[in-house]
Amino acid sequence: MESANELVYVVDDDSRVRDALSTLLRANGRNVQAFSSGGEFLDTPRGNAIACVILDMRMPGMSGLEVQKLVRMDSLIPVVFITGRGDVPSAVLAMKDGAVDFLTKPLDEDALMRAVDAALAKAHVLQKEAENAATLQALYQSLTPREQELLPLLASGLLNKQAAAILGITEYTVQVHRGHIMRKMQADSFATLVRQASKLQIRTSPTTTFDT
Template identity: 80%
Template sequence: MQSENALVYVVDDDRRVREALAALLRASGIEVQTFNSGEEFLDTPHQNVVACLILDLRMPGMSGLEVQRLVRRDSQIPVIFITGRADVPSAVLAMKGGAVDFLTKPLDEDALMRAVDAALARAHVLRKAAEDTAALQALHQSLTPREQELLPLLASGRLNKQAAGILGITEYTVQVHRGHIMRKMQADSFATLVRQASKLQLEASSMTTFDA
């Protein structure tokens, strides 16, 4: 189980379902927070931890699909849908929206726990990716404005001479900046630097008409 330092949110308007799910998850060592409506869940500040959401499809007020749409807009919490009255169109919409699983009541405990394990594993991956991206962005922000201009040119395959012509600087200056960029980005090779630029989705300047 991916339950260490993890949290499962349970949103269901049926108190008995909430209590049963909370008891099952806590018995497996997972922290749980329960909510009786989508509105209550969305209005509650969420902890900055790895988490997933068990979400009832049909509830008074906001539906589970509406909650899923709003959650996707602001976060990447994996969702497991549960419902007492499944229908194909709703299941299709839920899965297209990125749901980890779509389970019908009465719930099979083993199937639910497998879904929770998969959802928390996905949450771990998403969190790690977000942390890596934030760290990479911080390295990029440590570059000077000129270095930030130069990086996408180099990563797109421009030679030092070409990049110098585009930016109106000397080739020697490009070489100096290139060394600084490699050091500040903590790139152990130029191939690594190219991958970093790709992850940052950096694009070369539109001033690409220089012909070496």
């Protein structure tokens, strides 16, 4: 669906291609910013818009694959590659690195718009996942150091008395901390708490063994 908060970047060293793509995208209700090189695109500050980038594979200087790698390091912008030549090895690398599609010139307009729609849909999902991860990390940071120690022990399936023995505290204290953890993590069930711990990728020491 179209949105005023969506943006399509076009990166191609051929001005005719940039102009043609920009015209097509705007005719289909898309907001567009065009760049003549990967460096120019990477050097331009990006806001909070949901965005994707149509990226030429072969450009003077920085190649499309190099730009893709740098984009993936610090942003959530899906890539649609375009190229003037059928380049199977590059296409494989691009798709392995997460490209949404790989299209050859001359471009089929319908195929391009489908790829853009898919890329923007992916951008929405990536942003939502990032927001959820940030929220979960903020909840985790609200725990006290002791609660952060206890959470992975509980999530790994230990009984309260086992966790208490490891931390050198009473079972009752573990029960109190457990209640605080559930409340602060906004977990409506223990199963939810276990899933949260998994997403946070917190683990107990793999060398620690416990008696049942």
